[in-house]
Amino acid sequence: MRANPNSRQGSVPAMPPVRGPSTQPNPRPPTLDNRGIGNGENLRREQQTPNLEPTRPPRDSPRA
DSSP states (O other): OOOOTTOOTTTSOSSOOOOSSOOSOOOOOOOTTTTOSSOSGGGGTTOOOOOOSOOOOOOOSOOO
16 A cells, blocks of 8 residues: 555645745724624615605696
């Protein structure tokens, strides 16, 4: 039986550690101030409820 060359999990790191300054963006943690935390309920407050009654044009003369 031979050793599987693909089963080297954990023996060698996949990428060498990065030296020097990091070029990755520094993600800001989500807070209530930057709208990162919340259910979005206050975002929909500007919308008004739709008018379900259809607007009918006024009838000036009765139809005969």
